Amino acid sequence: IRVRTDVLDLAIDTRGGNVVGATLPTFPVHKDQPDVPMELLSPDPSRFFAVQGGLRAADGQPEANHLATFTSTATEFTLEPGSSELKVPLRWESPTGVVVTKTYTFRPGSFQIDLAYAVQNAGAQPYQVAEYLQIQRLYTPPEQTMFDVETYSFKGPVTYDGNSYQKLDVEELTEAPFSQSVANGWFGAIQHHFLVAAVPPASETWNYAGNFADGKFLVSAIGPVQVIPPAGSASLSSKLFVGPKLQRDLKTVAPGLELTVDYGRLTLLAQPMFWLLDTIYGFVGNWGLTI
Numbered sequence: 506i507r508v509r510t511d512v513l514d515l516a517i518d519t520r521g522g523n524v525v526g527a528t529l530p531t532f533p534v535h536k537d538q539p540d541v542p543m544e545l546l547s548p549d550p551s552r553f554f555a556v557q558g559g560l561r562a563a564d565g566q567p568e569a570n571h572l573a574t575f576t577s578t579a580t581e582f583t584l585e586p587g588s589s590e591l592k593v594p595l596r597w598e599s600p601t602g603v604v605v606t607k608t609y610t611f612r613p614g615s616f617q618i619d620l621a622y623a624v625q626n627a628g629a630q631p632y633q634v635a636e637y638l639q640i641q642r643l644y645t646p647p648e649q650t651m652f653d654v655e656t657y658s659f660k661g662p663v664t665y666d667g668n669s670y671q672k673l674d675v676e677e678l679t680e681a682p683f684s685q686s687v688a689n690g691w692f693g694a695i696q697h698h699f700l701v702a703a704v705p706p707a708s709e710t711w712n713y714a715g716n717f718a719d720g721k722f723l724v725s726a727i728g729p730v731q732v733i734p735p736a737g738s739a740s741l742s743s744k745l746f747v748g749p750k751l752q753r754d755l756k757t758v759a760p761g762l763e764l765t766v767d768y769g770r771l772t773l774l775a776q777p778m779f780w781l782l783d784t785i786y787g788f789v790g791n792w793g794l795t796i
Contacts, residue, residue, distance in 0.1 A: 510584040521571035563633035567599035602628035616748025638703040639725035658697035670764040683715030704744040
C-alpha cells in the first residue's frame with residue numbers, strides 16, 4: 506500500500522500491516538541530487554530497515570502480529586492539499602471472531618505517525634492482548650574517513666527511559682541483550698541527521714528489549730496485557746516518528762526525543778549556540794548570514 510503526504514512517501518505491507526519503506530520527498534539525499542529523496546526505511550535486504558508492530562495474544566489465541574495478513578480498502582492513499590489528516594485503516598479477523606482494525610493517521614507537514622488498534626471480541630472466550638513495537642535494521646557501520654563527517658556520527662539503536670538517554674552498543678548486544686521496564690519513554694534507531702522512533706503511551710509501563718543477530722539489531726517493547734471479554738472491545742495506541750532531527754518537531758512528539766540530536770561532550774556549549782543561531786535565522790532567513 507502506498508501512502509503519500511507532503512513530507513512522507515511510505516510503503517505499508519499488508520503482511521503485518523508494517524511500514525516497510527519510507528522516503529522523504531522534501532529532503533534530497535544530497536544537495537547535488539535534488540531529485541533523489543532521502544530513503545530511511547527499506548525492505549531491500551542490502552539496506553533493510555523496518556518499523557514493525559502488532560498485537561500479541563495469550564494462551565495461543567490467534568493474534569494480529571507483525572506477520573499476520575491484513576486487508577485494505579485501497580492500494581493508494583494520499584493526503585490531499587487542505588486536508589487536516591489522512592487515515593489508513595487495515596483489517597484483520599480471526600477464526601474465533603476477534604476483529605482488529607489497525608489505523609495509521611498522518612497530518613500535513615508532520616513526520617509523526619499515530620498508530621491505533623481497535624479490537625472487538627465477538628468470540629465466546631475472553632481475549633487477552635498486548636500491543637508491541639519493534640525496529641529492525643541491518644547493521645552496517647561506516648568506515649570512518651576524515652573527508653565525510655557523517656561517518657563519525659552514531660548509527661544505531663537508542664532508548665530513553667523517561668529520565669536518561671542511552672545509545673546501545675550493537676556489538677555488545679550479542680553477549681548482553683538489553684532489557685528494561687520503562688514508563689514515559691521511547692526507543693529508536695538514529696543516523697547523522699535522521700531518526701526512526703517508536704513511542705509507547707506515556708501512561709503505561711512497557712518492557713523494552715534489544716539484541717543483535719544475523720547482522721541485524723532489533724529493539725522492541727511490549728505493553729501491558731488487556732483482557733477483552735466476549736462482546737467487549739478495547740483501544741490501544743502508540744506513535745511513530747520517521748524523519749529528520751528537527752528539534753522543534755521532536756519536542757512535540759515525546760519528551761527527550763530532541764536528545765537524538767547528540768552534541769556529545771560539547772552539549773553545554775552547543776545547545777545554547779544552536780538556539781542562538783536558530784533564533785537569528787528566524788529573522789534573517791539565511792544560514793550563511795546567520796553564521
